[in-house]
Amino acid sequence: MAPECTAARIASRISATGAGSPSDVPGARSIRLRWTLENPQRARGIAIHRAEKFDGPYLRLADVDAADTVYTDRVQRVKETYFYRVEVVDVVGRSTVSMTVQGLSNTAPPAAPPSGVIAKAELYGVTL
Numbered sequence: 001m002a003p004e005c006t007a008a009r010i011a012s013r014i015s016a017t018g019a020g021s022p023s024d025v026p027g028a029r030s031i032r033l034r035w036t037l038e039n040p041q042r043a044r045g046i047a048i049h050r051a052e053k054f055d056g057p058y059l060r061l062a063d064v065d066a067a068d069t070v071y072t073d074r075v076q077r078v079k080e081t082y083f084y085r086v087e088v089v090d091v092v093g094r095s096t097v098s099m100t101v102q103g104l105s106n107t108a109p110p111a112a113p114p115s116g117v118i119a120k121a122e123l124y125g126v127t128l
Contacts, residue, residue, distance in 0.1 A: 030073060
């Protein structure tokens, strides 16, 4: 973790989970990040960074409001591992970067239901 700044510090609780639990976006290829700030009232903003390797390079994905504690990254590939860091910028402009967490996109979108199918009951089965 970066040196402590006098404003917002990220708590040790930052996590990344693949979509698939009922609280996540159903059928989306995504990774949900959750974090807790120790001093949220001192934070001015939060930046989310992602890399395909632990040691980077990290690209800035999004800037979110300082009050946010969750970010969902919609990824393109299933079964792909990504690495994330959350950066908090405080009211005086200093920033603190979280420890790196790993997320796995583990849910493929559901198959579309068939359309134009008519089922007819027969004496010995069903005709489609």
